Amino acid sequence: MLNPSPAVAATYTAAATSRGVLPRAELPAVLRPGVRAGGRHRLAGEWTSPNDTVAVLRACRLCGGIRRAVMRLREVPGSLCLDCRTDRAGVPWDASYDRFRDSGG
Numbered sequence: 378m379l380n381p382s383p384a385v386a387a388t389y390t391a392a393a394t395s396r397g398v399l400p401r402a403e404l405p406a407v408l409r410p411g412v413r414a415g416g417r418h419r420l421a422g423e424w425t426s427p428n429d430t431v432a433v434l435r436a437c438r439l440c441g442g443i444r445r446a447v448m449r450l451r452e453v454p455g456s457l458c459l460d461c462r463t464d465r466a467g468v469p470w471d472a473s474y475d476r477f478r479d480s481g482g
Contacts, residue, residue, distance in 0.1 A: 383479075384405045385408060385418060386446075386447040386479035388403070388405060388408065389445050389446060389447050389456060390446075391403070392443065392445070393445065393459070396443060397433055397436065399433075399434075400430065400431060400432070401426055403432075408423075408432075409432065419455075420447065420455060420456060422455075423455055437458035437463070438467070439458070439467060440458060440461040442458045442459065442460030444458070444459040444460055445457060446459055446479070447479040448470075448474070448478060449479050450474070453470065453474075454468075457478075
């Protein structure tokens, strides 16, 4: 199992309650778009930054949802959409896998 940092998981929780938009300063450095050198997180590609002040979580490709969760399973590429229950590759994951959600703490 993977163990994403608590700050990364907490960022996804915060994004779910803010329509996917966060102040860029609240985004952990490893998730910030444009950060390349040595510390880029596997989930960094899920974020975009239209300007220097905000960061936006990319919506689910299948349903457009922004309620996403970080999973502690290597088999889940990217985050898991909590609306349609698919990962970034479109693979469905039923609620029995919720025990592998990283709660951020």
